[in-house]
Amino acid sequence: MNAVMGMLRPPDTVAVRRLVCGFLLALLRSKALHAASRQLAALLESVGAAAVDAAAAAPAPAEGPAASLYVHKYVASSLPALVYTITFTACSLAMSSSPDDEPQQRELCAELVAVLEGSWLLEHTAQAVLLQACNPRALRDLVPETAGRVGLTTRTHMNLWRLHDHWSDDGEDANAAQLAARLRAVASGRCVQHVTRCIGLAVLCDADGGSAYGLPPEVLALLHTEQSPAGGEMSGLAVEQLRAMVCMMQLGDPAPPGRRGVLVLAMRVGWLAVTSARAQAAGEGGGGGIRAASGGESTTASLNGGGGPSRGSGSSPPAAVAAPEPRRSVPQEAVVPLAADALRAAWHYLSLPRAVAQAASAAAVTEAVDWWRLAVAVVDRAVPCSTGDAGMPDLFSVGESLAVAWGLLPGCDVLSLPAEPPPALAAALDGGLLRCLERLMRRGGRDPQRPEATLLQGLVQEVCQSQSVWSYLAPLLAYGEPRQAAALLATMRKLLRTCEPRVPGAGCLAPMPNLHDCILLAITCFLGDVKIAGVVEQAEVAAAAAPGDGPPSPASQQLLSxxxxxxxxxxxxxxxxxxxxxxxxxxxxxxxxxxxxxxLPLLAGRCVVQPCTAADRRPPDDDAGGGASGGGAAPGQPGAVLRSLVAACCAVAAVFVEAAAVQAPAAAAAAGPSGTTAAAAPAAPPLPWRPGLLREAAAGLRSCGDQDMAAHAEGLAAYLELGGDGACEALRQAPPPPGPLVSALPSPTEARRLLPGRCANPRCANLAGDSEADLTLKACAGCGAVDYCCRPCQTAHWRAGHKGECGRMRGNGGR
Structure with a gap:
């Protein structure tokens, strides 16, 4: 076996990879592992029987180890090392292979899975570890080799997880998905899962001092291989044992110890990562703590008895206490990977995501709130520990964990949101997600090289892939605390000012090179995904759902604002x-x-319509025209840009026509009794478009078969050529009638009252602190009429023209 393992060193060239892959295939097909597994099973059975007989006869202590020397040497060194080496090599080949090598790598992985399925080798090796742990008296003289066997078992399980993760990433390939499912089944064996959890629990108890859930201390001692001094950082092997536990949890069934027990273990690991990060920050002078329960059963008990915070506040419940410092902390470089694994494992065992939307129990919502509090704490404390490019996959993973679908019922649009949020959304808001998102953006905006920027990119990319920015962000705005929601919008505006804009990659799913492009993509998709036309089309659905034509729900009104x-x-x-x-x-x-x-048509329509009434929200006969969705889906349609451009021009021109119609009677009324005009009637403001370009647009639209919009373009061109004479009626008929969203939108003045405190510098880009709502504003020392968030903003505004205005205000007495 030593010779075999020597040949399976990590391959580093294409030729060597192919040679090693061929050798592995031959080894797996030789049935050698099947034979070894049968021998191991027979030896384990004999050792178990001998241990029972020895216990009944009460032999001398020396007889036990002598009887099991052969099986222990075989189990502790040769066979586990070979299994680890094979799985490790298979992982290395899969991760480093080129597309040309993929068929061979898939064949290798399929052969490995078939061997593991047919030989039960993983179950037998796991049983050997459990036998050692459960019979310490019989094998006590051989304990020094336990660390090596436990380490090999842990690393083998992590290799299985990585192989599963690799093949499950290709969701569109049915063969890859089948291979991932087979790996999951192999890894979900009872002995495999039990030994992984026992090993991880031994490390966890040593680190956080928590409950062992009845596992005997002597078993914990045998399974715990930590060699570093207490009070310091745990070793790399101990971290890997924790990661193996939470990763393998996602591949197995929850019994035993049951869904709730597995969830508690995963949450404890996540809080260990958070408290380790906090301890490191305090040691480096970071200071400050987090208010959160330390996870586990006590968290749920405290939350079940309390009323909980107001939705979206993000604060911990009154019963929560500061999590204690760990007895042995996670090294800084391992904090984010461990936290990411724990979040995924805990989410996997929450009951809320699998519950019927409105039938979720209070206990299920409470569990989800706990998970979101952990996720927010990970973002706040653990994520800043990430350093270098090596942690990017884990940061992306945390971001993807936050990209949850909220479960709003189909057909719910801006005007017909239910009064209460779905349970999944309510849990996220109570857990502090809204404020967490703004914290991410502000920290990343202050330094785009910070890990928060990478995490945010992972979040936006996952949202664009799995749902839409609108379906993710709009519910948070509708049901979140209004001031926090408005602060998030203001922070996103500031982020657009922090970097020089660049032309991003095509489409929503292109890699995002920096934070600016990420936020720009999110904002563009959000505004495009409003689906102005779609909202009008769905108004009929909304009317059917609410036949009484009552006012929009509070959530709809908040989202409209x-x-x-x-x-x-x-x-x-x-x-x-x-x-x-x-x-x-x-x-x-x-x-x-x-x-x-x-x-533009929506805003132009907002200039000429009255506020929304119940009757205004009936579905019109035509759509709103020129709608775009997804921030990039429409460009592939011929003439889409031309159609939207002409529709926007017509809508804006209609506003000018309306303004001229209002000004004419006012000018006539201003004439004196003798009929002389007191003041010349103001001319309609000129429109800055060249008629020739509009006629070119009309020709392009006709070539695409859009005769109606081409006629609108011709009519607008004629209006411009005639200086506003003779084409007014045709122009008024060009844009479609305003839809319900137009009349429902409140005025900007009303909307801005949600965040009354605002820096007077119109180009303010101050991202200090974790929220726009927390910025302290100071009045101008000169006039006292305007407020500033910082000295640079006051200086910039002074130079931009406030200097003269300030003097005039002082002359008039200021405020």
Missing amino acids: LLSCAACEWLPELSQSLSHCILSKGTAIPGRLLTLLAW
Whole structure:
């Protein structure tokens, strides 16, 4: 076996990889592991029987080890080492192979799984470890070799997890998915799962001092292989044993110790990572603690007895106490990987995601709230521990864990949200997600090289892949604490100002090179995913759901206010970003352009309609025209940009026509009794478009078969050529009638009241602190009429023109 293991050293070239792969295939097909597994099973059975007989006869202590020397040497060194080496080599080949090598690597993995399925080798080796742990008297003289066997077992299990993770990533390949399912089945054996949890629990109890759930101290001592002094950091092997426990949890069934028991173990591991990060920050002068229960059964007990915080506050319940410092901490480089694994494992065993949406029990929601508090603590304390590029996959994993689907019922749009949030969303808000997202953005914005920026990219990318930015963010805004929701929008606006905009990759799923592009993508997708046309089309569904035509629910009203606020905060920044791209690159990003064009008819319509009434929310006969969704889906449709452009121009021109119609009677009324005009009637403001370009757009639309919009473009061109004469009626008929969203949006002034404190510097980009709502504003020392968040903002505003205004205000007495 030593010769075999020597040949299976990690391959480092293509030729060696193929040679090793061929050798492994031959070894697996030789049935050697089947024979070894049968021998091991027979030896374990004989040792077990001998131990029972020896216990009944009460032999001398020396007789036990002599009887089991052969099996122990065989189990402790040769066979586990070979199994580990084979699985490790298979992992190395799979992770480093090129697309050309994939068929051979898949064949190798399939052969390995078949051997493990047919030989029961993993179960037998796990049984050997358990036999050693459960019979310490019979094998006490051979304990020094236990550490090596436990370490090999742990590493073999981690190799299985990595292989499963590798093949399950290719979700579109049915063969890869089947291979991942077979790996899951192999790893879910009772002995494999039990020994992994026992080994991990031994490390966990040593680190956090928590309950062993009835596992005898002598068994813990045999399974715990830690050699470092108490009070310091745990070894790399101990960390790997914890990771193996929480990773393998995701592959097995929960019994024993049951779903709740496995969930508690995963939560304890997550809190250990958080408290280790806190201890390291305190040791480095970071200071500060977190308010959270330390996980486990006490957390649930305390939460079940209390009323809980207000939704979206993000604070811990009154019964929660500061988590104690660990007796042995996780090394800094392992904090985020361990926390990411623990979050995934704990989510896997929450009952809420599998519950019927509105039928979730209070206990299920409480468990989910606990999970979100842990996730928020991981972001706050553990994530800053990540250093270098090696931790990027784990940061992405934490970000992906936050990208949860909220379970809103199909057909719910802006105007017909239910009064109460779904349980999954309520748990996230009570756990502090809304404030956590803003903290992520502000920390990443202050330093785009921080790990928070990487985590945020993982979150946005997962949201774009699995759902949409609108379906993720809009429910948080609708049901979250209003001030926190408005603060999040303001922070996102500031992030658009922190970096020079660049032309991002095409489409939502392209890699995002920096935080600015990530936020730009999220904002563009959010505004595009409002689906202006879609909201109108769904109004019929909403009307059917609420035949009484009552007012929108409080959640709908809050979302409408925040949507109006988002338009005021983000659209000017998007417009400037788009202008920068056009001027510097000579091109426009289609998705961003379509989003801006889609909003212009809505905003123009908002200028000429009255506030929404119940009757206004009936579905119109036509759609809103020019709608864009997804921030980049429409560019592939011929003429989409031209159609949206002409629709936007017509809508804006209609506002000018309306303004001129209002000004004319006012001018006539201003005429004197003799009929002389007291003041010349103001002319309609000129529209800055060239008729020739509109006629070119009309030609392009006709070539795409859109005759109606081409006629609108021709009509607008004629209106411009005639200086506003003779085409007003046709222009008024060009845009579609305003939809329900137009009349439902509140005014910008009303929307901005959600966050009354605002720096007077219009280009403020101050991202200090964890929330915009927490910024301290100070009044201008000169006039006292405006407020600033910092000295640089006051200086910038002074130079931008407040100097003169401040003097005039002082002359008039200021405030």
